[in-house]
Amino acid sequence: GNLDVESLRPTTPPRDHRLRCGHAMVLSGRPSPSKLSSAGSSPVRGNTAGWTEALRRASSLGEAQSVQASRAGSGSLGGTLPPTVSKGFIRRVQDVPDLSLEVALGNMPKIKSCVERFGIDVNTCGHDGLIPMHVAAGRGNMQVCKYLVERRGDIFAKSNDGMTPLHMAARGGHIDILKMFKDCEGFYIADLDIRTYDGWSCLHFACRDGRRSVFDFLVHETSRTEAIMDVDLDARTFDGRTPLLIAAEAGNTEMVENLIRTGADTSAVCWSERHGFEGLGAVHLAAMMGHKEIVSNLALSGEDLDKKTTGGWTPLMLATHAGFTGVVKILVNAGCDVTAKTKDEEHTALDLAKRHKNTEIVDIILKELELGG
Known part of the structure; x- marks a missing residue:
């Protein structure tokens, strides 16, 4: 009726x-x-x-x-x-409690009440597509995660942006929860490479946020215990960023060193909508963000310091444009080409320094030109 x-x-x-x-x-x-x-x-x-x-x-x-x-x-x-x-x-x-809220608070009695007394589905989605398992994994609450797994919580559920509980645990550095998920029934090592809708893997998050224990687990421990497949060191997001590029941009020196040592592709390039450049390599990203130690390490590892973006910008130009004097000194001392020009406007690093009225960088480049002349 x-x-x-x-x-x-x-x-x-x-x-x-x-x-x-x-x-x-x-x-x-x-x-x-x-x-x-x-x-x-x-x-x-x-x-x-x-x-x-x-x-x-x-x-x-x-x-x-x-x-x-x-x-x-x-x-x-x-x-x-x-x-x-x-x-x-x-x-x-x-009196019905909010399951996601209680999971965030780690309140086990109320969590059990939600599920066992009121019959609330442990895989109920919020408006952003997150389920309680996402919340527990992100919070690093092992007790709650185990309980939700026992109640058939979905460890592969995707939020509106494609995040799974595995991504949440990796991003938070919760290695114990990742290991627990790995031991769940029906889990395969390839699942550690699951991607968000933007193409991010667990390794991308670990490298961006400097989660060393997660990196070691993904790269080393899984390769020892599972001979079927290794985690992809050069997995690309939808804008082409590899874990190395993400670590270089974020300034995670240790991650950059580990990735290079493990065999990551140092020639990989990406495009950046935020910065407005295409063809950015690790040294470009580190230079434009002012990460001196990473630029120095890449120079010592034999990275091409005169590599150009699609528009002809070198790491020196990017560092000059951003005003990072320390990076400019490192690049000049490492022997980069101070006379290189951009593709369209044919600007040199010296032109950019003068435009931005950065007298210190102007002096560094002029001194190098005099020595080279």
């Missing part, structure tokens, strides 16, 4: 004005979102929508399977309620 939701709404809102519709799952279709909508109810209307929120929670708990409302009864919380909705049920509905 027709569902009259308005008859379930009290004229005075319930005492608990914090009813949250996100606690309930309408996926069961009891009552369906379309019926609620056609009845004039707003599923996101504020807490004045008292019994609408209660019905949504009732759906998730399976206690409002046959709610048939008529306009015969409406009133305040203490007034007459529809026959299938008891006052005791409404009180219980208001």
Whole structure:
């Protein structure tokens, strides 16, 4: 029959004005979102929508399977309620905890109450596509992660941007949780290379955030224990960035050293929408971000310091343009070409230094030109 939701709404809102519709799952279709909508109810209307929120929670708990409302009864919380909705049920509905919140807080008693008492699905998504497993892995809470795995929590679930709990654990440096996931039934070593929708792997996050233990696990431990496949050291994001390029841009010197030592491709290049350049290599990114130690290490490792971007920019030009005097000194002392020109405007590093009125860099380059002349 027709569902009259308005008859379930009290004229005075319930005492608990914090009813949250996100606690309930309408996926069961009891009552369906379309019926609620056609009845004039707003599923996101504020807490004045008292019994609408209660019905949504009732759906998730399976206690409002046959709610048939008529306009015969409406009133305040203490007034007459529809026959299938008891006052005791409404009180219980208001006490339903937020599973994701309790997971974030690490509150095991309430987490178990959500799942075992109220029957909340451990794989329920939030508006951003995150499920409780994402939250627990990101927080590094092993006890909660184990419990969610036992309750068939999905360790491969993807958020709206493609993040999985594995990515969350890698990003946070929670090596114990990554190892626990690896031991889960149905897990294959190739799953450690799972990508976000932007192409980021666990290794990308570890290299960006300097998570050495995660790096060692992904690169060394897995290759010793699983001969089927090694983690891809040169995996590319959608803008072409490898773990080495990400580590160089982020200034993680140790990660850059480890990647080069492990055999990462130092000739890889990418494009950067943020910086507006194409063909950026590790030395370009380190130079334009002012990471002196990384530039020095790349120079010592034999990296081409005169490598040009698509537009003809060298690391020296990028460092000069950004005003990083220390990087300029390193590059000049390492013997880079101070006379190189950009492709279109044919500017040299000296031209850029003069444009930005950086007298210190002007002096460094002029001195080098005099010595070279």
